[in-house]
Amino acid sequence: METESLVETLEAAGLSPYQATAYVALLDLGTASATDVAEASGVPAPRIYDVLRSLEELEYIETYEEGSLRARAHSPSGVLDDLRGRASRLEAAAEEVEDRWEQPELEAGGASIVTRFRTVIERAETFIEEATHQILLSTTTANLQRLAPALRAATERGVSVRVSVHTENGESVPAPDLFDDICREARHRPLPAPFVALADRRQASFAHHPDSYDQYGVLVNDRTHTYVFYWYFLTCLWEPWETVYDAAGDGLPIEYLDVRHLVRDLRELDWERDPVRLRVEGHDTATGEECTVEGTVVDVRVPFASDASTGFELAGQVTVDLDVDGEHVSVGGWGAIVEDVEGTRLTVVDAPGLE
Known part of the structure:
Protein backbone atom coordinates (compact mmCIF):
# COMPACT_ATOMS: atom_id res chain seq x y z
CA MET A 1 0.00 0.00 0.00
CA VAL A 79 -2.46 -0.90 16.76
CA LEU A 80 -3.24 -3.97 14.69
CA ASP A 81 -5.82 -5.15 17.23
CA ASP A 82 -7.45 -1.73 17.15
CA LEU A 83 -7.52 -1.58 13.37
CA ARG A 84 -8.82 -5.13 13.04
CA GLY A 85 -11.50 -4.42 15.62
CA ARG A 86 -12.55 -1.36 13.65
CA ALA A 87 -12.53 -3.43 10.46
CA SER A 88 -14.74 -6.07 12.07
CA ARG A 89 -17.22 -3.43 13.19
CA LEU A 90 -17.25 -1.88 9.73
CA GLU A 91 -17.80 -5.31 8.16
CA ALA A 92 -20.61 -6.04 10.61
CA ALA A 93 -22.14 -2.65 9.84
CA ALA A 94 -21.92 -3.38 6.12
CA GLU A 95 -23.68 -6.71 6.58
CA GLU A 96 -26.37 -5.10 8.73
CA VAL A 97 -26.97 -2.41 6.11
CA GLU A 98 -27.28 -5.13 3.45
CA ASP A 99 -29.65 -7.20 5.60
CA ARG A 100 -31.86 -4.23 6.42
CA TRP A 101 -31.97 -3.25 2.76
CA GLU A 102 -32.66 -6.80 1.52
CA GLN A 103 -34.84 -8.06 4.35
CA PRO A 104 -37.23 -5.35 5.50
CA GLU A 105 -39.34 -6.30 8.46
CA LEU A 106 -42.70 -7.68 7.39
CA GLU A 107 -45.41 -6.10 9.46
CA ALA A 108 -48.85 -7.66 9.57
CA GLY A 109 -50.57 -6.90 6.29
CA GLY A 110 -47.27 -6.07 4.64
CA ALA A 111 -45.54 -7.07 1.44
CA SER A 112 -42.03 -6.34 0.17
CA ILE A 113 -40.16 -6.64 -3.10
CA VAL A 114 -36.59 -7.94 -2.80
CA THR A 115 -33.83 -8.35 -5.37
CA ARG A 116 -31.91 -11.44 -4.29
CA PHE A 117 -33.01 -15.06 -4.07
CA ARG A 118 -30.94 -15.53 -0.93
CA THR A 119 -33.32 -13.17 0.84
CA VAL A 120 -36.34 -15.12 -0.41
CA ILE A 121 -35.12 -18.53 0.74
CA GLU A 122 -33.83 -17.24 4.08
CA ARG A 123 -37.20 -15.69 4.80
CA ALA A 124 -38.91 -18.90 3.67
CA GLU A 125 -36.78 -20.81 6.17
CA THR A 126 -37.93 -18.43 8.90
CA PHE A 127 -41.57 -18.89 7.89
CA ILE A 128 -41.13 -22.68 8.02
CA GLU A 129 -39.51 -22.51 11.46
CA GLU A 130 -42.42 -20.44 12.80
CA ALA A 131 -45.27 -22.37 11.12
CA THR A 132 -47.81 -24.10 13.34
CA HIS A 133 -50.38 -25.55 10.88
CA GLN A 134 -49.48 -25.86 7.23
CA ILE A 135 -46.56 -25.43 4.82
CA LEU A 136 -46.82 -25.57 1.02
CA LEU A 137 -43.54 -25.49 -0.90
CA SER A 138 -42.56 -25.41 -4.57
CA THR A 139 -38.82 -25.83 -5.02
CA THR A 140 -35.92 -27.52 -6.74
CA THR A 141 -34.26 -30.60 -5.31
CA ALA A 142 -31.23 -28.56 -4.23
CA ASN A 143 -33.25 -25.96 -2.36
CA LEU A 144 -35.38 -28.71 -0.80
CA GLN A 145 -32.23 -30.25 0.64
CA ARG A 146 -31.24 -26.87 2.06
CA LEU A 147 -34.64 -26.46 3.74
CA ALA A 148 -34.86 -30.10 4.84
CA PRO A 149 -33.81 -29.52 8.50
CA ALA A 150 -36.46 -26.82 8.99
CA LEU A 151 -39.09 -28.93 7.21
CA ARG A 152 -38.21 -32.00 9.27
CA ALA A 153 -38.55 -30.01 12.49
CA ALA A 154 -41.91 -28.64 11.32
CA THR A 155 -43.17 -32.14 10.50
CA GLU A 156 -42.07 -33.40 13.90
CA ARG A 157 -44.12 -30.71 15.65
CA GLY A 158 -47.24 -31.67 13.71
CA VAL A 159 -47.25 -29.16 10.85
CA SER A 160 -48.82 -30.48 7.64
CA VAL A 161 -46.13 -30.13 4.93
CA ARG A 162 -46.65 -30.64 1.20
CA VAL A 163 -43.91 -30.23 -1.37
CA SER A 164 -43.98 -29.79 -5.13
CA VAL A 165 -40.54 -30.46 -6.59
CA HIS A 166 -39.81 -29.17 -10.07
CA THR A 167 -37.00 -30.45 -12.26
CA GLU A 168 -35.38 -29.31 -15.51
CA ASN A 169 -35.58 -31.27 -18.74
CA GLY A 170 -33.51 -34.41 -18.49
CA GLU A 171 -33.45 -34.54 -14.69
CA SER A 172 -34.68 -37.75 -13.13
CA VAL A 173 -37.77 -38.05 -10.96
CA PRO A 174 -36.81 -37.43 -7.30
CA ALA A 175 -36.47 -40.61 -5.27
CA PRO A 176 -39.11 -41.08 -2.54
CA ASP A 177 -36.47 -41.23 0.20
CA LEU A 178 -35.68 -37.57 -0.53
CA PHE A 179 -38.94 -36.74 1.24
CA ASP A 180 -38.70 -39.08 4.23
CA ASP A 181 -39.63 -37.31 7.47
CA ILE A 182 -39.85 -33.85 5.86
CA CYS A 183 -43.36 -33.80 4.38
CA ARG A 184 -46.71 -35.53 4.29
CA GLU A 185 -47.03 -35.61 0.51
CA ALA A 186 -44.85 -34.66 -2.46
CA ARG A 187 -45.56 -34.21 -6.15
CA HIS A 188 -43.24 -33.86 -9.12
CA ARG A 189 -43.53 -31.21 -11.82
CA PRO A 190 -41.14 -31.98 -14.73
CA LEU A 191 -41.01 -28.33 -15.76
CA PRO A 192 -39.26 -25.22 -14.42
CA ALA A 193 -41.31 -23.30 -11.88
CA PRO A 194 -41.00 -20.41 -9.42
CA PHE A 195 -39.94 -20.91 -5.83
CA VAL A 196 -43.00 -20.62 -3.59
CA ALA A 197 -43.24 -21.15 0.17
CA LEU A 198 -46.53 -20.64 2.01
CA ALA A 199 -46.88 -20.89 5.78
CA ASP A 200 -50.10 -20.99 7.81
CA ARG A 201 -52.10 -19.30 5.04
CA ARG A 202 -50.57 -15.96 6.02
CA GLN A 203 -46.94 -15.79 4.93
CA ALA A 204 -45.58 -16.22 1.43
CA SER A 205 -42.10 -16.19 -0.05
CA PHE A 206 -41.89 -16.12 -3.85
CA ALA A 207 -39.13 -15.90 -6.47
CA HIS A 208 -39.18 -16.33 -10.23
CA HIS A 209 -37.32 -19.22 -11.82
CA PRO A 210 -33.64 -18.18 -12.38
CA ASP A 211 -34.12 -18.30 -16.17
CA SER A 212 -37.13 -16.01 -16.06
CA TYR A 213 -36.93 -12.55 -17.64
CA ASP A 214 -38.20 -11.00 -14.41
CA GLN A 215 -35.79 -11.34 -11.51
CA TYR A 216 -37.19 -10.27 -8.16
CA GLY A 217 -38.77 -11.80 -5.09
CA VAL A 218 -41.91 -11.10 -3.10
CA LEU A 219 -42.34 -11.49 0.65
CA VAL A 220 -45.85 -11.37 2.09
CA ASN A 221 -47.28 -11.34 5.60
CA ASP A 222 -50.94 -11.01 4.74
CA ARG A 223 -53.77 -13.53 4.29
CA THR A 224 -55.32 -11.83 1.26
CA HIS A 225 -52.16 -11.65 -0.83
CA THR A 226 -51.05 -15.10 0.31
CA TYR A 227 -54.40 -16.45 -0.91
CA VAL A 228 -53.40 -15.53 -4.48
CA PHE A 229 -50.17 -17.53 -4.17
CA TYR A 230 -52.14 -20.38 -2.61
CA TRP A 231 -54.40 -20.73 -5.64
CA TYR A 232 -51.41 -20.50 -7.96
CA PHE A 233 -49.76 -23.29 -5.99
CA LEU A 234 -52.86 -25.52 -6.12
CA THR A 235 -53.75 -25.01 -9.78
CA CYS A 236 -50.29 -24.84 -11.39
CA LEU A 237 -47.83 -26.50 -9.03
CA TRP A 238 -49.88 -29.18 -7.28
CA GLU A 239 -53.15 -30.44 -8.70
CA PRO A 240 -52.00 -31.45 -12.23
CA TRP A 241 -48.90 -33.39 -11.15
CA GLU A 242 -48.19 -36.93 -10.09
CA THR A 243 -47.73 -37.88 -6.45
CA VAL A 244 -44.25 -39.30 -5.84
CA TYR A 245 -44.41 -39.60 -2.06
CA ASP A 246 -47.26 -40.12 0.40
CA ALA A 247 -46.42 -40.62 4.05
CA ALA A 248 -50.03 -41.45 4.91
CA GLY A 249 -50.32 -44.47 2.62
CA ASP A 250 -53.65 -46.19 2.08
CA GLY A 251 -56.55 -46.27 4.48
CA LEU A 252 -57.73 -43.97 7.21
CA PRO A 253 -57.25 -41.34 8.45
CA ILE A 254 -57.12 -39.21 5.30
CA GLU A 255 -56.00 -35.60 5.57
CA TYR A 256 -57.11 -33.12 2.92
CA LEU A 257 -55.19 -30.09 1.71
CA ASP A 258 -58.31 -28.11 0.83
CA VAL A 259 -62.04 -28.40 1.47
CA ARG A 260 -62.53 -28.76 -2.29
CA HIS A 261 -60.44 -31.92 -2.32
CA LEU A 262 -62.58 -33.27 0.50
CA VAL A 263 -65.81 -32.43 -1.34
CA ARG A 264 -64.49 -34.10 -4.49
CA ASP A 265 -64.23 -37.40 -2.59
CA LEU A 266 -67.45 -36.92 -0.65
CA ARG A 267 -69.39 -36.48 -3.89
CA GLU A 268 -68.28 -39.98 -4.88
CA LEU A 269 -69.44 -41.54 -1.59
CA ASP A 270 -72.86 -42.45 -0.35
CA TRP A 271 -72.22 -40.51 2.85
CA GLU A 272 -75.95 -40.33 3.65
CA ARG A 273 -76.08 -44.13 3.98
CA ASP A 274 -72.52 -44.74 5.22
CA PRO A 275 -71.76 -41.87 7.64
CA VAL A 276 -68.42 -40.05 7.20
CA ARG A 277 -66.81 -38.72 10.35
CA LEU A 278 -64.65 -35.62 9.92
CA ARG A 279 -62.24 -33.85 12.26
CA VAL A 280 -61.69 -30.17 11.44
CA GLU A 281 -58.92 -27.98 12.79
CA GLY A 282 -59.30 -24.33 11.98
CA HIS A 283 -60.63 -21.01 13.23
CA ASP A 284 -63.98 -19.93 14.60
CA THR A 285 -65.13 -17.34 12.05
CA ALA A 286 -67.00 -15.36 14.72
CA THR A 287 -64.06 -14.96 17.12
CA GLY A 288 -60.99 -15.78 15.03
CA GLU A 289 -59.84 -18.21 17.72
CA GLU A 290 -58.39 -21.61 16.88
CA CYS A 291 -60.77 -24.52 17.30
CA THR A 292 -61.15 -28.23 16.63
CA VAL A 293 -64.47 -29.91 15.96
CA GLU A 294 -65.35 -33.48 15.04
CA GLY A 295 -68.65 -34.74 13.72
CA THR A 296 -70.61 -36.62 11.06
CA VAL A 297 -71.10 -35.15 7.59
CA VAL A 298 -74.78 -34.32 7.08
CA ASP A 299 -74.61 -32.15 3.96
CA VAL A 300 -72.27 -31.01 1.18
CA ARG A 301 -73.12 -27.70 -0.47
CA VAL A 302 -71.52 -26.59 -3.72
CA PRO A 303 -72.48 -23.75 -6.11
CA PHE A 304 -73.30 -26.03 -9.02
CA ALA A 305 -73.07 -29.62 -10.17
CA SER A 306 -70.17 -30.75 -12.34
CA ASP A 307 -68.66 -33.94 -13.63
CA ALA A 308 -65.16 -32.44 -13.79
CA SER A 309 -62.56 -34.48 -11.94
CA THR A 310 -60.24 -31.78 -10.64
CA GLY A 311 -62.52 -30.31 -8.01
CA PHE A 312 -61.38 -26.80 -8.87
CA GLU A 313 -64.59 -26.05 -10.73
CA LEU A 314 -65.90 -25.41 -7.22
CA ALA A 315 -64.59 -21.87 -7.18
CA GLY A 316 -67.51 -20.42 -5.28
CA GLN A 317 -68.75 -21.16 -1.81
CA VAL A 318 -68.08 -24.77 -0.77
CA THR A 319 -69.48 -25.92 2.56
CA VAL A 320 -69.50 -29.17 4.51
CA ASP A 321 -72.11 -29.41 7.25
CA LEU A 322 -71.42 -31.52 10.33
CA ASP A 323 -73.50 -32.91 13.16
CA VAL A 324 -71.29 -32.36 16.21
CA ASP A 325 -72.99 -34.05 19.18
CA GLY A 326 -76.39 -32.85 17.99
CA GLU A 327 -75.21 -29.35 17.07
CA HIS A 328 -75.01 -28.15 13.48
CA VAL A 329 -71.58 -26.79 12.47
CA SER A 330 -70.80 -25.54 8.96
CA VAL A 331 -67.23 -25.75 7.64
CA GLY A 332 -65.72 -23.69 4.81
CA GLY A 333 -62.31 -23.31 3.25
CA TRP A 334 -59.76 -20.55 3.22
CA GLY A 335 -61.41 -17.17 3.77
CA ALA A 336 -64.68 -18.65 5.04
CA ILE A 337 -67.01 -15.94 6.32
CA VAL A 338 -70.56 -17.27 6.40
CA GLU A 339 -69.63 -20.72 7.78
CA ASP A 340 -69.04 -21.40 11.46
CA VAL A 341 -65.49 -22.70 10.98
CA GLU A 342 -62.71 -21.95 8.50
CA GLY A 343 -61.06 -25.34 8.09
CA THR A 344 -57.29 -25.37 7.85
CA ARG A 345 -56.84 -29.13 8.35
CA LEU A 346 -59.61 -31.56 7.46
CA THR A 347 -59.20 -35.22 8.33
CA VAL A 348 -61.61 -38.06 7.59
CA VAL A 349 -61.31 -40.33 10.60
CA ASP A 350 -64.06 -42.80 9.72
CA ALA A 351 -65.66 -43.55 6.35
CA PRO A 352 -66.79 -47.04 5.33
CA GLY A 353 -66.61 -46.10 1.65
CA LEU A 354 -62.92 -45.07 1.90
CA GLU A 355 -61.62 -47.99 3.92
Whole structure:
Protein backbone atom coordinates (compact mmCIF):
# COMPACT_ATOMS: atom_id res chain seq x y z
CA MET A 1 0.00 0.00 0.00
CA GLU A 2 1.33 3.44 -0.92
CA THR A 3 1.98 5.96 1.85
CA GLU A 4 -0.88 8.17 0.73
CA SER A 5 -3.31 5.25 0.72
CA LEU A 6 -2.12 4.13 4.17
CA VAL A 7 -2.67 7.63 5.54
CA GLU A 8 -6.17 7.76 4.05
CA THR A 9 -7.00 4.37 5.51
CA LEU A 10 -5.81 5.39 8.99
CA GLU A 11 -7.95 8.50 8.70
CA ALA A 12 -10.93 6.32 7.82
CA ALA A 13 -10.11 4.25 10.91
CA GLY A 14 -10.45 7.31 13.14
CA LEU A 15 -7.15 9.19 13.19
CA SER A 16 -7.02 12.86 12.28
CA PRO A 17 -5.04 13.83 9.14
CA TYR A 18 -2.13 15.12 11.27
CA GLN A 19 -2.18 12.00 13.49
CA ALA A 20 -2.17 9.69 10.48
CA THR A 21 0.69 11.43 8.64
CA ALA A 22 2.79 11.75 11.81
CA TYR A 23 2.29 8.09 12.70
CA VAL A 24 3.21 6.85 9.21
CA ALA A 25 6.32 9.09 9.24
CA LEU A 26 7.34 7.69 12.64
CA LEU A 27 6.88 4.13 11.38
CA ASP A 28 9.43 4.91 8.67
CA LEU A 29 11.79 6.79 11.02
CA GLY A 30 11.64 4.32 13.89
CA THR A 31 12.79 6.79 16.58
CA ALA A 32 12.99 10.52 15.94
CA SER A 33 12.75 13.92 17.52
CA ALA A 34 9.53 15.85 17.32
CA THR A 35 11.20 18.25 14.90
CA ASP A 36 12.22 15.43 12.56
CA VAL A 37 8.72 13.93 12.67
CA ALA A 38 7.21 17.32 11.82
CA GLU A 39 9.60 17.74 8.90
CA ALA A 40 9.01 14.20 7.57
CA SER A 41 5.25 14.34 7.92
CA GLY A 42 4.50 17.91 6.97
CA VAL A 43 2.72 18.55 10.27
CA PRO A 44 3.28 22.23 11.29
CA ALA A 45 5.98 22.44 13.96
CA PRO A 46 3.76 24.23 16.52
CA ARG A 47 1.24 21.38 16.25
CA ILE A 48 3.57 18.39 16.32
CA TYR A 49 3.79 18.19 20.12
CA ASP A 50 0.05 17.99 20.60
CA VAL A 51 -0.21 15.45 17.77
CA LEU A 52 2.47 13.19 19.28
CA ARG A 53 0.89 13.34 22.73
CA SER A 54 -2.53 12.44 21.29
CA LEU A 55 -0.98 9.44 19.50
CA GLU A 56 0.58 8.41 22.80
CA GLU A 57 -2.82 8.54 24.50
CA LEU A 58 -4.10 6.21 21.79
CA GLU A 59 -1.12 3.92 22.56
CA TYR A 60 0.17 4.15 18.99
CA ILE A 61 3.51 5.62 20.11
CA GLU A 62 5.47 6.61 23.19
CA THR A 63 7.32 9.85 23.84
CA TYR A 64 10.34 10.55 26.04
CA GLU A 65 12.76 13.39 26.79
CA GLU A 66 16.35 13.19 25.63
CA GLY A 67 17.39 16.80 25.39
CA SER A 68 14.22 17.38 23.41
CA LEU A 69 10.94 15.56 22.95
CA ARG A 70 11.46 12.36 21.04
CA ALA A 71 9.06 9.62 19.97
CA ARG A 72 9.07 6.02 18.83
CA ALA A 73 6.35 3.76 17.56
CA HIS A 74 5.01 1.08 19.87
CA SER A 75 5.02 -2.56 18.84
CA PRO A 76 2.24 -2.64 16.24
CA SER A 77 0.30 -5.44 17.95
CA GLY A 78 -1.96 -3.05 19.83
CA VAL A 79 -2.46 -0.90 16.76
CA LEU A 80 -3.24 -3.97 14.69
CA ASP A 81 -5.82 -5.15 17.23
CA ASP A 82 -7.45 -1.73 17.15
CA LEU A 83 -7.52 -1.58 13.37
CA ARG A 84 -8.82 -5.13 13.04
CA GLY A 85 -11.50 -4.42 15.62
CA ARG A 86 -12.55 -1.36 13.65
CA ALA A 87 -12.53 -3.43 10.46
CA SER A 88 -14.74 -6.07 12.07
CA ARG A 89 -17.22 -3.43 13.19
CA LEU A 90 -17.25 -1.88 9.73
CA GLU A 91 -17.80 -5.31 8.16
CA ALA A 92 -20.61 -6.04 10.61
CA ALA A 93 -22.14 -2.65 9.84
CA ALA A 94 -21.92 -3.38 6.12
CA GLU A 95 -23.68 -6.71 6.58
CA GLU A 96 -26.37 -5.10 8.73
CA VAL A 97 -26.97 -2.41 6.11
CA GLU A 98 -27.28 -5.13 3.45
CA ASP A 99 -29.65 -7.20 5.60
CA ARG A 100 -31.86 -4.23 6.42
CA TRP A 101 -31.97 -3.25 2.76
CA GLU A 102 -32.66 -6.80 1.52
CA GLN A 103 -34.84 -8.06 4.35
CA PRO A 104 -37.23 -5.35 5.50
CA GLU A 105 -39.34 -6.30 8.46
CA LEU A 106 -42.70 -7.68 7.39
CA GLU A 107 -45.41 -6.10 9.46
CA ALA A 108 -48.85 -7.66 9.57
CA GLY A 109 -50.57 -6.90 6.29
CA GLY A 110 -47.27 -6.07 4.64
CA ALA A 111 -45.54 -7.07 1.44
CA SER A 112 -42.03 -6.34 0.17
CA ILE A 113 -40.16 -6.64 -3.10
CA VAL A 114 -36.59 -7.94 -2.80
CA THR A 115 -33.83 -8.35 -5.37
CA ARG A 116 -31.91 -11.44 -4.29
CA PHE A 117 -33.01 -15.06 -4.07
CA ARG A 118 -30.94 -15.53 -0.93
CA THR A 119 -33.32 -13.17 0.84
CA VAL A 120 -36.34 -15.12 -0.41
CA ILE A 121 -35.12 -18.53 0.74
CA GLU A 122 -33.83 -17.24 4.08
CA ARG A 123 -37.20 -15.69 4.80
CA ALA A 124 -38.91 -18.90 3.67
CA GLU A 125 -36.78 -20.81 6.17
CA THR A 126 -37.93 -18.43 8.90
CA PHE A 127 -41.57 -18.89 7.89
CA ILE A 128 -41.13 -22.68 8.02
CA GLU A 129 -39.51 -22.51 11.46
CA GLU A 130 -42.42 -20.44 12.80
CA ALA A 131 -45.27 -22.37 11.12
CA THR A 132 -47.81 -24.10 13.34
CA HIS A 133 -50.38 -25.55 10.88
CA GLN A 134 -49.48 -25.86 7.23
CA ILE A 135 -46.56 -25.43 4.82
CA LEU A 136 -46.82 -25.57 1.02
CA LEU A 137 -43.54 -25.49 -0.90
CA SER A 138 -42.56 -25.41 -4.57
CA THR A 139 -38.82 -25.83 -5.02
CA THR A 140 -35.92 -27.52 -6.74
CA THR A 141 -34.26 -30.60 -5.31
CA ALA A 142 -31.23 -28.56 -4.23
CA ASN A 143 -33.25 -25.96 -2.36
CA LEU A 144 -35.38 -28.71 -0.80
CA GLN A 145 -32.23 -30.25 0.64
CA ARG A 146 -31.24 -26.87 2.06
CA LEU A 147 -34.64 -26.46 3.74
CA ALA A 148 -34.86 -30.10 4.84
CA PRO A 149 -33.81 -29.52 8.50
CA ALA A 150 -36.46 -26.82 8.99
CA LEU A 151 -39.09 -28.93 7.21
CA ARG A 152 -38.21 -32.00 9.27
CA ALA A 153 -38.55 -30.01 12.49
CA ALA A 154 -41.91 -28.64 11.32
CA THR A 155 -43.17 -32.14 10.50
CA GLU A 156 -42.07 -33.40 13.90
CA ARG A 157 -44.12 -30.71 15.65
CA GLY A 158 -47.24 -31.67 13.71
CA VAL A 159 -47.25 -29.16 10.85
CA SER A 160 -48.82 -30.48 7.64
CA VAL A 161 -46.13 -30.13 4.93
CA ARG A 162 -46.65 -30.64 1.20
CA VAL A 163 -43.91 -30.23 -1.37
CA SER A 164 -43.98 -29.79 -5.13
CA VAL A 165 -40.54 -30.46 -6.59
CA HIS A 166 -39.81 -29.17 -10.07
CA THR A 167 -37.00 -30.45 -12.26
CA GLU A 168 -35.38 -29.31 -15.51
CA ASN A 169 -35.58 -31.27 -18.74
CA GLY A 170 -33.51 -34.41 -18.49
CA GLU A 171 -33.45 -34.54 -14.69
CA SER A 172 -34.68 -37.75 -13.13
CA VAL A 173 -37.77 -38.05 -10.96
CA PRO A 174 -36.81 -37.43 -7.30
CA ALA A 175 -36.47 -40.61 -5.27
CA PRO A 176 -39.11 -41.08 -2.54
CA ASP A 177 -36.47 -41.23 0.20
CA LEU A 178 -35.68 -37.57 -0.53
CA PHE A 179 -38.94 -36.74 1.24
CA ASP A 180 -38.70 -39.08 4.23
CA ASP A 181 -39.63 -37.31 7.47
CA ILE A 182 -39.85 -33.85 5.86
CA CYS A 183 -43.36 -33.80 4.38
CA ARG A 184 -46.71 -35.53 4.29
CA GLU A 185 -47.03 -35.61 0.51
CA ALA A 186 -44.85 -34.66 -2.46
CA ARG A 187 -45.56 -34.21 -6.15
CA HIS A 188 -43.24 -33.86 -9.12
CA ARG A 189 -43.53 -31.21 -11.82
CA PRO A 190 -41.14 -31.98 -14.73
CA LEU A 191 -41.01 -28.33 -15.76
CA PRO A 192 -39.26 -25.22 -14.42
CA ALA A 193 -41.31 -23.30 -11.88
CA PRO A 194 -41.00 -20.41 -9.42
CA PHE A 195 -39.94 -20.91 -5.83
CA VAL A 196 -43.00 -20.62 -3.59
CA ALA A 197 -43.24 -21.15 0.17
CA LEU A 198 -46.53 -20.64 2.01
CA ALA A 199 -46.88 -20.89 5.78
CA ASP A 200 -50.10 -20.99 7.81
CA ARG A 201 -52.10 -19.30 5.04
CA ARG A 202 -50.57 -15.96 6.02
CA GLN A 203 -46.94 -15.79 4.93
CA ALA A 204 -45.58 -16.22 1.43
CA SER A 205 -42.10 -16.19 -0.05
CA PHE A 206 -41.89 -16.12 -3.85
CA ALA A 207 -39.13 -15.90 -6.47
CA HIS A 208 -39.18 -16.33 -10.23
CA HIS A 209 -37.32 -19.22 -11.82
CA PRO A 210 -33.64 -18.18 -12.38
CA ASP A 211 -34.12 -18.30 -16.17
CA SER A 212 -37.13 -16.01 -16.06
CA TYR A 213 -36.93 -12.55 -17.64
CA ASP A 214 -38.20 -11.00 -14.41
CA GLN A 215 -35.79 -11.34 -11.51
CA TYR A 216 -37.19 -10.27 -8.16
CA GLY A 217 -38.77 -11.80 -5.09
CA VAL A 218 -41.91 -11.10 -3.10
CA LEU A 219 -42.34 -11.49 0.65
CA VAL A 220 -45.85 -11.37 2.09
CA ASN A 221 -47.28 -11.34 5.60
CA ASP A 222 -50.94 -11.01 4.74
CA ARG A 223 -53.77 -13.53 4.29
CA THR A 224 -55.32 -11.83 1.26
CA HIS A 225 -52.16 -11.65 -0.83
CA THR A 226 -51.05 -15.10 0.31
CA TYR A 227 -54.40 -16.45 -0.91
CA VAL A 228 -53.40 -15.53 -4.48
CA PHE A 229 -50.17 -17.53 -4.17
CA TYR A 230 -52.14 -20.38 -2.61
CA TRP A 231 -54.40 -20.73 -5.64
CA TYR A 232 -51.41 -20.50 -7.96
CA PHE A 233 -49.76 -23.29 -5.99
CA LEU A 234 -52.86 -25.52 -6.12
CA THR A 235 -53.75 -25.01 -9.78
CA CYS A 236 -50.29 -24.84 -11.39
CA LEU A 237 -47.83 -26.50 -9.03
CA TRP A 238 -49.88 -29.18 -7.28
CA GLU A 239 -53.15 -30.44 -8.70
CA PRO A 240 -52.00 -31.45 -12.23
CA TRP A 241 -48.90 -33.39 -11.15
CA GLU A 242 -48.19 -36.93 -10.09
CA THR A 243 -47.73 -37.88 -6.45
CA VAL A 244 -44.25 -39.30 -5.84
CA TYR A 245 -44.41 -39.60 -2.06
CA ASP A 246 -47.26 -40.12 0.40
CA ALA A 247 -46.42 -40.62 4.05
CA ALA A 248 -50.03 -41.45 4.91
CA GLY A 249 -50.32 -44.47 2.62
CA ASP A 250 -53.65 -46.19 2.08
CA GLY A 251 -56.55 -46.27 4.48
CA LEU A 252 -57.73 -43.97 7.21
CA PRO A 253 -57.25 -41.34 8.45
CA ILE A 254 -57.12 -39.21 5.30
CA GLU A 255 -56.00 -35.60 5.57
CA TYR A 256 -57.11 -33.12 2.92
CA LEU A 257 -55.19 -30.09 1.71
CA ASP A 258 -58.31 -28.11 0.83
CA VAL A 259 -62.04 -28.40 1.47
CA ARG A 260 -62.53 -28.76 -2.29
CA HIS A 261 -60.44 -31.92 -2.32
CA LEU A 262 -62.58 -33.27 0.50
CA VAL A 263 -65.81 -32.43 -1.34
CA ARG A 264 -64.49 -34.10 -4.49
CA ASP A 265 -64.23 -37.40 -2.59
CA LEU A 266 -67.45 -36.92 -0.65
CA ARG A 267 -69.39 -36.48 -3.89
CA GLU A 268 -68.28 -39.98 -4.88
CA LEU A 269 -69.44 -41.54 -1.59
CA ASP A 270 -72.86 -42.45 -0.35
CA TRP A 271 -72.22 -40.51 2.85
CA GLU A 272 -75.95 -40.33 3.65
CA ARG A 273 -76.08 -44.13 3.98
CA ASP A 274 -72.52 -44.74 5.22
CA PRO A 275 -71.76 -41.87 7.64
CA VAL A 276 -68.42 -40.05 7.20
CA ARG A 277 -66.81 -38.72 10.35
CA LEU A 278 -64.65 -35.62 9.92
CA ARG A 279 -62.24 -33.85 12.26
CA VAL A 280 -61.69 -30.17 11.44
CA GLU A 281 -58.92 -27.98 12.79
CA GLY A 282 -59.30 -24.33 11.98
CA HIS A 283 -60.63 -21.01 13.23
CA ASP A 284 -63.98 -19.93 14.60
CA THR A 285 -65.13 -17.34 12.05
CA ALA A 286 -67.00 -15.36 14.72
CA THR A 287 -64.06 -14.96 17.12
CA GLY A 288 -60.99 -15.78 15.03
CA GLU A 289 -59.84 -18.21 17.72
CA GLU A 290 -58.39 -21.61 16.88
CA CYS A 291 -60.77 -24.52 17.30
CA THR A 292 -61.15 -28.23 16.63
CA VAL A 293 -64.47 -29.91 15.96
CA GLU A 294 -65.35 -33.48 15.04
CA GLY A 295 -68.65 -34.74 13.72
CA THR A 296 -70.61 -36.62 11.06
CA VAL A 297 -71.10 -35.15 7.59
CA VAL A 298 -74.78 -34.32 7.08
CA ASP A 299 -74.61 -32.15 3.96
CA VAL A 300 -72.27 -31.01 1.18
CA ARG A 301 -73.12 -27.70 -0.47
CA VAL A 302 -71.52 -26.59 -3.72
CA PRO A 303 -72.48 -23.75 -6.11
CA PHE A 304 -73.30 -26.03 -9.02
CA ALA A 305 -73.07 -29.62 -10.17
CA SER A 306 -70.17 -30.75 -12.34
CA ASP A 307 -68.66 -33.94 -13.63
CA ALA A 308 -65.16 -32.44 -13.79
CA SER A 309 -62.56 -34.48 -11.94
CA THR A 310 -60.24 -31.78 -10.64
CA GLY A 311 -62.52 -30.31 -8.01
CA PHE A 312 -61.38 -26.80 -8.87
CA GLU A 313 -64.59 -26.05 -10.73
CA LEU A 314 -65.90 -25.41 -7.22
CA ALA A 315 -64.59 -21.87 -7.18
CA GLY A 316 -67.51 -20.42 -5.28
CA GLN A 317 -68.75 -21.16 -1.81
CA VAL A 318 -68.08 -24.77 -0.77
CA THR A 319 -69.48 -25.92 2.56
CA VAL A 320 -69.50 -29.17 4.51
CA ASP A 321 -72.11 -29.41 7.25
CA LEU A 322 -71.42 -31.52 10.33
CA ASP A 323 -73.50 -32.91 13.16
CA VAL A 324 -71.29 -32.36 16.21
CA ASP A 325 -72.99 -34.05 19.18
CA GLY A 326 -76.39 -32.85 17.99
CA GLU A 327 -75.21 -29.35 17.07
CA HIS A 328 -75.01 -28.15 13.48
CA VAL A 329 -71.58 -26.79 12.47
CA SER A 330 -70.80 -25.54 8.96
CA VAL A 331 -67.23 -25.75 7.64
CA GLY A 332 -65.72 -23.69 4.81
CA GLY A 333 -62.31 -23.31 3.25
CA TRP A 334 -59.76 -20.55 3.22
CA GLY A 335 -61.41 -17.17 3.77
CA ALA A 336 -64.68 -18.65 5.04
CA ILE A 337 -67.01 -15.94 6.32
CA VAL A 338 -70.56 -17.27 6.40
CA GLU A 339 -69.63 -20.72 7.78
CA ASP A 340 -69.04 -21.40 11.46
CA VAL A 341 -65.49 -22.70 10.98
CA GLU A 342 -62.71 -21.95 8.50
CA GLY A 343 -61.06 -25.34 8.09
CA THR A 344 -57.29 -25.37 7.85
CA ARG A 345 -56.84 -29.13 8.35
CA LEU A 346 -59.61 -31.56 7.46
CA THR A 347 -59.20 -35.22 8.33
CA VAL A 348 -61.61 -38.06 7.59
CA VAL A 349 -61.31 -40.33 10.60
CA ASP A 350 -64.06 -42.80 9.72
CA ALA A 351 -65.66 -43.55 6.35
CA PRO A 352 -66.79 -47.04 5.33
CA GLY A 353 -66.61 -46.10 1.65
CA LEU A 354 -62.92 -45.07 1.90
CA GLU A 355 -61.62 -47.99 3.92
